[in-house]
Amino acid sequence: MRRRRRRINYRKLAVTACLIAAVPVLFKLFVATIPYVGAAAEKAAFLSAGIALPEGGQRLLDAGEVGSGNHTEPETDQNMPAPEDTTSSQDTTEPQTDTQEPETVDTGVTQAELDQYSNNDGPVVRKTYTAGTTPNFINISGNAFVKNTTKLPNETVQQAVHDAPAFKLTGGSEPQVLIMHTHTTECYELAARDFYDNNWNSRNRDKNRNMVRVGDEITKQLEAAGIGVIHDATEHDYPSYNGAYDRSRVTVQNILAQYPSIKVVLDIHRDAISTDDGTRYAPVAEINGKNAAQVMIISGCDDGTMDYPNYLQNLSFASLLQQQMESDYPGLTRPIMFAYRFYNQNLTTGSLLIEVGGHANSLDEAIYSGELVGKSLANALKTITE
Numbered sequence: 099m100r101r102r103r104r105r106i107n108y109r110k111l112a113v114t115a116c117l118i119a120a121v122p123v124l125f126k127l128f129v130a131t132i133p134y135v136g137a138a139a140e141k142a143a144f145l146s147a148g149i150a151l152p153e154g155g156q157r158l159l160d161a162g163e164v165g166s167g168n169h170t171e172p173e174t175d176q177n178m179p180a181p182e183d184t185t186s187s188q189d190t191t192e193p194q195t196d197t198q199e200p201e202t203v204d205t206g207v208t209q210a211e212l213d214q215y216s217n218n219d220g221p222v223v224r225k226t227y228t229a230g231t232t233p234n235f236i237n238i239s240g241n242a243f244v245k246n247t248t249k250l251p252n253e254t255v256q257q258a259v260h261d262a263p264a265f266k267l268t269g270g271s272e273p274q275v276l277i278m279h280t281h282t283t284e285c286y287e288l289a290a291r292d293f294y295d296n297n298w299n300s301r302n303r304d305k306n307r308n309m310v311r312v313g314d315e316i317t318k319q320l321e322a323a324g325i326g327v328i329h330d331a332t333e334h335d336y337p338s339y340n341g342a343y344d345r346s347r348v349t350v351q352n353i354l355a356q357y358p359s360i361k362v363v364l365d366i367h368r369d370a371i372s373t374d375d376g377t378r379y380a381p382v383a384e385i386n387g388k389n390a391a392q393v394m395i396i397s398g399c400d401d402g403t404m405d406y407p408n409y410l411q412n413l414s415f416a417s418l419l420q421q422q423m424e425s426d427y428p429g430l431t432r433p434i435m436f437a438y439r440f441y442n443q444n445l446t447t448g449s450l451l452i453e454v455g456g457h458a459n460s461l462d463e464a465i466y467s468g469e470l471v472g473k474s475l476a477n478a479l480k481t482i483t484e
Contacts, residue, residue, distance in 0.1 A: 221292060224290075255413070259416075263411070263418055275475075282336070283303055315465055365441060365450070396451040397434055399413075406440060409443070409444075412449055413434075426477060439451075
């Protein structure tokens with residue numbers, strides 16, 4: 099009898115051990131699915147995981163709108179769904195001056211492609227975002243605002259946004275600016291429509307249609323202004339989405355080591371704003387009679403765990419750029435998001451993440467914004483060039 103009892107106990111122990119071992123695996127699988135859940139489940143997944151909301155914070159939560167400005171990666175090394183690999187013609191048109199009517203952007207999108215993705219799976223609403231009325235929306239000047247989502251006193255943030263950047267540019271042909279993309283394959287809708295098709299993949303490896311195209315437009319304007327710039331088009335989020343920030347950090351470190359003259363590092367992304375009823379929002383501003391995707395700067399803050407001592411210096415640069423964009427193109431920006439985020443921004447005192455529109459914006463809206471951001475960035479940098 100004792101032997102029989104002992105055998106049964108071993109079985110129970112084995113079953114218990116298997117269940118315990120399965121718990122972390124099941125949890126990791128759940129976390130890994132967060133980027134892929136539908137719009138209705140996305141909000142619940144983000145909130146249950148304790149992930150911070152993007153610009154607008156409580157105001158967007160009250161309205162039921164959730165964005166992906168956190169750019170949090172899954173904990174497991176899981177590949178993203180394969181991005182689209184399409185071909186399109188490169189826009190070679192020279193950018194227009196601000197006194198001219200904006201040109202129609204040649205995105206290379208054909209009517210056949212639009213017809214292929216014509217299912218109405220949910221509405222797209224174009225919306226211009228402005229600052230909220232709560233005290234954590236801090237006015238910098240004019241229409242330029244920063245939203246303080248940290249525990250830092252507003253007085254500390256006020257001081258930082260009015261301080262000059264910690265660096266100055268030097269004249270000459272040496273690179274001063276690095277444009278790069280941690281989530282390179284993020285992309286946009288093919289055209290501006292009032293609906294979206296779930297069959298359309300919001301990631302695309304075609305550099306004429308993803309974040310590289312937006313970075314190209316920024317780069318063109320800096321080059322036209324005589325500012326040395328490097329645009330790195332490395333795909334950090336393909337084939338694996340997980341670990342993209344680790345890989346992009348290595349890329350930036352290598353480029354900074356090769357070109358120590360670089361003072362500004364801009365990580366260009368796009369946001370994703372949706373509600374739990376499936377509505378997607380495209381942040382837009384009408385500039386010179388044409389819709390541009392609204393832009394949001396994310397400037398990180400250290401909560402004491404990030405080894406990020408220069409966060410207020412980065413915020414000072416964010417403020418300079420924000421004020422310049424609002425001066426040049428009123429309404430182009432959403433308030434700066436000042437939050438407990440890292441994004442490798444401890445590498446320079448001019449490191450920022452910039453969201454150009456969202457996944458519901460059209461490609462041409464994002465390209466137009468890239469042009470405007472590039473012009474304002476050039477104007478801002480000229481004010482701090484020795």
